[in-house]
Amino acid sequence: MVNVNRVILLLVAALAGIEIVSGIEDCGTIPIAYYTFSYGIFLISALLMLLMGVDIIEHDVAALAVSTLPLGFSTGLVAAFMLEYHLAYSSLVSILYAGLIIQKFRHKDKSALVLQVLLHGLTGLVLFILPLVLIMQETVEMSYLGVSIGTGLVAIGGMALAFLKSGKPILTKDQIYTIFPGVLLLAVFAFSVGIGSR
Amino acid sequence: MTIISTKIKHYWPLIKSLQTGLLVLTGLTGFVSARCPVYNLTTILSVIGSLFFAVSGSTILNMVWDRDIDAKMNRTKHRPLPSGLIDPQQAWIVGLGISALGLLWAASLDLLFAGIVFAGLFFDVVVYTIWLKRKTAWSIVWGGISGGMPILAGRALGIGAIDEVGILFMFGILFWIPTHILTFSIKYAADYADADVPTFPSSYGVGATRIIISISSFIAAFSMLLSGVMMDLGAGYLRLILVLAAGLLGLAMSTIFTPSERINFGLFKYASLFMMTSMFVVILGAR
Structure with missing residues (x-):
């Protein structure tokens, strides 16, 4: 791994750590729990990549853990702004995620893929669209757009890895591993700007 | 001057600087956690210095005692003691001297602090290294207890009790x-x-x-x-x-x-x- 990427991963971990400590303090108890979860995924992923190499993200358990990143943020958003849907939404994504884990460990790749697409489609849409709606309603400031941008960046990183795993990479393995830490840093920065602005 | 720098170069690996540094950090953390007047620079430097010497000294003593084990292991056979770069007799003296210096410095701060630091040194060198390491896998429990002493010592120094x-x-x-x-x-x-x-x-x-x-x-x-x-x-x-x-x-x-x-x-x-x-x-x- 090039040294620049080591520094970038350290920055990802540091920024996620700062957000966990002081960036989400006034978001409300339930959203704080979800945001902590997702920033925690950023933090732990960055540290593991730093210690074990970027390709650790391809490890089955790491991949499953990282795929929970949009779950936490999206459920946190729903809890913060659409509390009446929180129980239904969190139950739905939990069921989908539990199904995904079960199918993965049963090596039912096709049904796992369907569940993954459903899960990430749903959480991605919520994370991308809900901030836009909130901005249009003037419920939150314009900078809340950071959440949508962060979601887009995570989606780009996720898709690059998904194509790589499927054997039809859009970029070479080396290219993906080189840009991945940068994408993570931009994503965690965008999320921190968005969620921190309220 | 060249002789001194060569000696330092040979002795530095004996103190396992990263491990020692981490243990000193735990001691400092224990002290600061007590919300004591941390801006007293002299006390902070004394905590760091006394722990650094005590932990380094015990690590050197551990290395001297285990030099025959180190000589048999690929990972450690190139260390200064098994490879013959340092005279074991001299290393004993340096290890004991540095340990004593650390303990005396600790005692000048507080006797409870020094007592706990001494306990850590004793558990590490005598109980873990000399007595149990070659006999049972459970020796690491004592290694663990000795590793926990710096943070306990720092905390005890900060609040005046355990x-x-x-x-x-x-x-x-x-x-x-x-x-x-x-x-x-x-x-x-x-x-x-x-x-x-x-x-x-x-x-x-x-x-x-x-x-x-x-x-x-x-x-x-x-x-x-x-x-x-x-x-x-x-x-x-x-x-x-x-x-x-x-x-x-x-x-x-x-x-x-x-x-x-x-x-x-x-x-x-x-x-x-x-x-x-x-x-x-x-x-x-x-x-």
């Missing part, structure tokens, strides 16, 4: 050390077998060792978290320790369910990072 938080801190280190040592002994199992040193993997098997690593990681993480709660660390800092602890437990569980050399050594490195970061979090969060 309290629950200090003991929990000590438990955090005590149960972190098996994670640190056992992942290492899995990686270098052949080396330890060559040197005839009993380890958990050789005594109880790698599978059982991984379960022990997970249990000790859990207790270490729980102790750090509980000590944070008891010292009123603040919700944000507690969340951060919780996240770091989750990473530690996740990796420990991965070594059981998806074992590989890479994950095992990743856990070894992460465990050190967990402890170091937790210490900084306590330092930053102490109010």
